[in-house]
Each structure stands twice: as C-alpha cells, then as structure tokens.
Amino acid sequence: MALDTSDRRGLCQQLQQQLRSSIQQGRLPAGTALPPTRTLARDLGVARSVVVDAYEQLEADGYVAGRQGSGTRVLATARQEADRPRSADAPIHTVRLLGGLPDPALFPRAEWLRHYRAALGALPNDELAYPGPLGALQLRDALTNYLGRVRGVVVSPNRMLVSTGLTQAIVLLCRALRRRGVEAIAVEDPCFGLHREAISNTGLRVVPVPVDDAGLDVARLADLDVDAVLVAPAHSYPTGAVLSAERRAALVEWAQARDGLVIEDDYDAEFRYDRAPIGALQGLAPERVAYAGCVSKTLTPALRLGWMALPRWLIGDVVREKLFDDMGTSLLEQVALARFIDAGALGRHLRRVRPIYRRRRDAVLESLAVALPGAQPKGIAAGLHVYVELPAWCDESALIEAANAKGLLIGGGRGAWSDPFSPPALVLGYGAINEQAIRNGVAVLGSIYERLARGS
Numbered sequence: 001m002a003l004d005t006s007d008r009r010g011l012c013q014q015l016q017q018q019l020r021s022s023i024q025q026g027r028l029p030a031g032t033a034l035p036p037t038r039t040l041a042r043d044l045g046v047a048r049s050v051v052v053d054a055y056e057q058l059e060a061d062g063y064v065a066g067r068q069g070s071g072t073r074v075l076a077t078a079r080q081e082a083d084r085p086r087s088a089d090a091p092i093h094t095v096r097l098l099g100g101l102p103d104p105a106l107f108p109r110a111e112w113l114r115h116y117r118a119a120l121g122a123l124p125n126d127e128l129a130y131p132g133p134l135g136a137l138q139l140r141d142a143l144t145n146y147l148g149r150v151r152g153v154v155v156s157p158n159r160m161l162v163s164t165g166l167t168q169a170i171v172l173l174c175r176a177l178r179r180r181g182v183e184a185i186a187v188e189d190p191c192f193g194l195h196r197e198a199i200s201n202t203g204l205r206v207v208p209v210p211v212d213d214a215g216l217d218v219a220r221l222a223d224l225d226v227d228a229v230l231v232a233p234a235h236s237y238p239t240g241a242v243l244s245a246e247r248r249a250a251l252v253e254w255a256q257a258r259d260g261l262v263i264e265d266d267y268d269a270e271f272r273y274d275r276a277p278i279g280a281l282q283g284l285a286p287e288r289v290a291y292a293g294c295v296s297k298t299l300t301p302a303l304r305l306g307w308m309a310l311p312r313w314l315i316g317d318v319v320r321e322k323l324f325d326d327m328g329t330s331l332l333e334q335v336a337l338a339r340f341i342d343a344g345a346l347g348r349h350l351r352r353v354r355p356i357y358r359r360r361r362d363a364v365l366e367s368l369a370v371a372l373p374g375a376q377p378k379g380i381a382a383g384l385h386v387y388v389e390l391p392a393w394c395d396e397s398a399l400i401e402a403a404n405a406k407g408l409l410i411g412g413g414r415g416a417w418s419d420p421f422s423p424p425a426l427v428l429g430y431g432a433i434n435e436q437a438i439r440n441g442v443a444v445l446g447s448i449y450e451r452l453a454r455g456s
Contacts, residue, residue: 003044011046013105015054023063023074030076034064094407095441097364099429100237100268100297100385106353107300111345116336123335131328133319135162135307138338143307146341147293151266152279154286155309161318163306164329166267166294167198170230172325173263173290173308174202176317177228185263186229188216190416192237195230195265208418211236215243218250221258228261229254234269234278238387238416238427240379248281255288261314262289268297270350272382273358287311295337297384297431298350305329305337357384363435364428364442371446375426384431387413389423394452396424402448408441 003014022028034040037055041048055072058064066072134140140157147153163169174185182204187196189208200206207226210217216231231251233243243251255262264281272278282291286309294306310318322328340346364386368377376389390396396412403410413425430438 003046010105011050012053012057015044015046015050016057019054019058020061020063023058028074030074032074033070034072034074036071094409095437095444096409096432097428097430097438097441098409098411099427100383101429101432102297102300102353102384103356103432104300104302106356107302108345108349111349112299112336112340115339115343115345116332119335119339120332123332127331131331131334133161133322133328134158135160135329136331136334136338139307139334139341142338142341146346147280147291147309150347151269151277151291151293152283153291153309154283155291159310159312159315161308161310161315161322162329162334163292163294163308163322164304164326165301166265166292166296166306167195168325169292169294169306169308170195170263170265171198171202172318172321173261173292173314174199174204174228175321176314177261178203179317182227184224184226186221186224186226188231188236189418190238190413190422191230191232192265193415196418199230206418211239211241213241215241215247216251218247218254221251221254226260227258228263230263230265231281232265232267233281234266235379235382237265237267238379238385238413238425240381240383240385240387242278242381243281248284251281252285252288255285260288261311264289264291266291266293268383270298271354271357271384273354273361274381282309287313290314298346303333303337305333357431360430360433360435360438361386363438364430367439367442367446371442372449375449385427385429388426388428390425392424394424394449396426399424399426399445399448399452402452403445406444406448408444410445 003011019028034055035043037048037051041051055064055066059066059072063075064072065075137157139162140160143160144155144157147155163172177185184205184207185199186207186209187199188211190211196206207224209220209229215233215236221229231243233248235242251262254260262281266280269277280291282289288311290311291309292306295303308318361380365377365380368375368388372388374391378387378389380386396414400410400412411427413427414420414422416427
C-alpha cells in the first residue's frame with residue numbers, strides 16, 4: 001500500500017479507496033485486524049489523523065468495526081468478491097474515460113474558498129446588483145493581464161467580455177454575425193459536435209472543412225462562401241492536431257482578404273506536456289480574430305465562466321446579444337476568479353496538476369500500446385484526452401457498447417464528424433481518474449477488442 005502525495009484527492013481518500021478495494025476483492029477477508037492507527041501511519045509516513053479518519057469513514061460505510069481493546073476488524077457483512085486475481089474479462093467498477101474533463105478532486109477548494117470569501121467581503125453593497133453584459137471590470141483586468149502574458153493575446157479590458165462558459169461565447173458570436181448578414185461559418189471536421197449543433201441553432205449554415213495532421217486545411221476556405229471560421233489552432237478537438245505555422249499565416253491572410261472573422265477556441269492549450277504551449281492566433285490579428293476561452297479544463301466545468309477578446313468592430317454587437325441572453329454572468333464567481341488569477345493561484349494550480357495529468361497521459365498510452373495493437377493514438381502532446389484511430393475492421397459502436405456493458409464508459413469519434421460513415425475511433429479522457437483505474441479500464445477494453453478481432 002502506497003500513498004501519492006502529489007495526488008490532490010488527499011491522503012485520507014486514497015487510503016480509504018485502497019482499503020475498500022482490498023476488502024471488496026477479498027484481500028482483506030472478514031475478521032482481519034487492520035493495523036493500529038499509529039503503526040500504519042508510521043509505515044506510510046503520514047499523520048495519524050489520516051489513518052483515523054480513513055478508518056472512521058470505512059466504519060461508517062459498513063466495511064469495518066472498531067472496538068476498544070480489540071482494534072479495527074473487517075466485518076463479515078462487507079462485500080467480498082471471489083478469492084482470485086481479477087482478470088481483464090471480469091466486471092469492474094464503473095470507470096469513466098469520457099471526454100476531456102479535469103479531475104474534480106484536484107480543484108483547489110481551500111484556496112478558491114479563501115479568495116471567494118475575500119472577494120465577497122471586499123465587494124461594496126452597491127455592486128451587489130446585475131453584473132452587466134461585459135462582466136466585472138476586476139475580472140476583465142485580470143484576464144487582460146494574464147492572457148497577454150501567458151497566451152500572447154492582445155486586448156484591453158473594454159474589449160474583453162465574460163461569458164457563461166465557452167459554448168455561450170461561441171453562440172453569442174454567431175448570433176451577432178448573423179445579425180450582420182453572415183450566412184455561413186466553416187468549422188473543423190472533425191470537431192466538438194455540440195458546438196456544431198449550437199452554431200446551427202443560431203441559424204448559420206455550418207460548412208465542414210477537413211482537419212489533417214497540420215490542422216485545418218485553410219486552402220479549402222478560398223472555395224467556400226463563408227465569412228467566418230471556428231478553429232482550435234492550439235489543439236483541435238478531438239484529433240489534437242496543431243495548426244501549422246504556414247496555415248496560421250494563411251488563415252490570417254484569408255480573414256483579412258475576406259473581411260472575415262476567425263473564432264479561436266482556446267479550450268485547453270495550457271495543458272502541454274512535450275513542447276512549449278502554442279501562442280494564441282489572436283495575437284497575429286486582433287481585429288480579425290475573436291479569442292475565446294474558459295476555466296472548464298483548467299479548473300472545473302462547475303464554474304460556468306468563459307471569456308472573449310473581441311475586435312473593436314464586433315464588441316457592441318456581442319454585448320447586445322449577451323444582454324438579451326442573461327443580462328450578465330454571475331458576479332460573485334467573477335470577482336473570486338479575478339482575485340484567484342491576480343494572486344497567482346491559477347498559475348500555481350496549473351504547475352501542480354500538469355505533472356499529474358502527464359502521468360495519466362503516459363499511463364493511457366502505455367496501456368493502449370499493449371491492449372489495442374493496430375490502434376493509433378493521436379493528439380498526445382497536450383490536453384486531457386487522446387484520440388484513438390481504430391483499424392478499419394473494428395466496429396466502433398460494438399466496441400463502445402460492449403465496454404459500457406462492463407462498466408467502462410467511453411466515447412466514440414463518430415459524433416465529431418460531419419459524415420456519419422467516419423473512420424472508427426475512440427475519444428478517451430484520462431484527466432478525471434488515476435493511473436491504476438486507467439490501466440484497469442484499458443485492460444478491459446483490450447479484452448473486448450481482442451474478441452472483436454477474432455470475430456467472436
């Protein structure tokens with residue numbers, strides 16, 4: 001038994017989970033005496049309170065019972081599995097390898113709460129009103145400084161708008177463009193399917209443009225009747241392609257010649273593991289690129305906070321759309337995030353979690369190499385997910401359905417493409433679970449993959 005001090009789930013939670021698994025799998029059978037709290041704490045190199053709290057939680061859950069003088073023992077009523085090693089074919093507890101979500105246990109609760117309380121305490125009574133469509137000036141100032149320093153975004157606070165998440169930012173932009181007479185927008189193919197549907201719901205015609213290993217095929221835009229394009233140049237979803245330097249320049253040239261708009265989706269560019277982060281495209285042409293980001297990957301999607309750095313000619317139109325959409329994003333979370341950024345807490349958080357996510361990325365790649373021969377992982381240098389191209393013989397739907405039946409929740413690539421007859425692929429998110437759970441899940445996936453390969 002070993003505890004990972006870098007794992008932000010907390011030492012107590014790790015110990016609980018390891019002991020619970022040992023009891024469930026029969027490695028600690030009924031009647032087994034657990035080590036005294038002082039002894040186990042000394043062996044693990046942790047405070048005694050960590051072990052005490054873990055034992056108390058297991059007792060509350062019905063796994064153990066403690067009695068003065070006889071220590072803590074495993075209860076006979078605790079669920080025991082067969083006394084044999086778990087094989088890859090055996091059912092497992094639900095493992096979620098979905099999307100590209102961050103680990104909720106890594107959210108810096110204590111520091112966030114401290115800044116939230118401080119922000120609320122410092123907020124004058126007369127500012128506890130409707131926040132306004134642009135957003136809190138404190139946050140727009142903080143974002144202007146942070147994004148300029150870290151992502152190379154060129155903007156001033158009066159051209160920064162705070163949105164309720166990144167999807168709202170895209171929808172507001174598309175509605176504003178439609179009011180200006182724009183009829184069609186190009187999107188990456190494949191892309192995040194929800195964004196494609198959200199854009200279509202604004203009344204714009206969505207035109208798919210292929211993505212290859214160098215990103216969006218910008219040359220295709222010249223033959224299309226579109227006045228805007230949505231692109232994730234730093235890390236295209238889901239393939240992970242990075243827009244090449246030549247295509248970045250060509251995209252800016254297209255926007256300037258067309259008087260068009262590039263919407264830059266910068267959803268997870270700060271999670272890069274094997275190379276320096278790619279700078280924002282917006283810095284090359286601030287009047288032709290609307291830059292959009294959010295905290296859903298860096299902190300948590302529970303905070304519905306996003307932002308846009310807008311061209312001067314578009315800011316008024318987007319403000320109008322925001323006003324009629326929700327009159328402004330929640331003020332208290334905005335001022336808390338402003339303090340969080342200004343205090344350097346966001347930077348510290350990212351420095352802390354990057355190595356954790358990198359280890360999880362490595363675990364999924366190592367496991368895939370063994371479990372899915374012939375499959376090709378892509379987009380592995382950044383983000384919280386990996387795109388896995390499957391061999392042509394593999395039935396994507398059958399693989400996913402069989403995995404789900406075994407408690408392994410995974411997503412396919414089909415929904416990201418405009419063509420329903422797309423090549424088979426998986427989109428595996430590795431951010432929200434630990435390395436052992438990743439290995440267990442991919443092992444189960446591998447057993448299903450092997451059966452499909454045999455045609456059985």
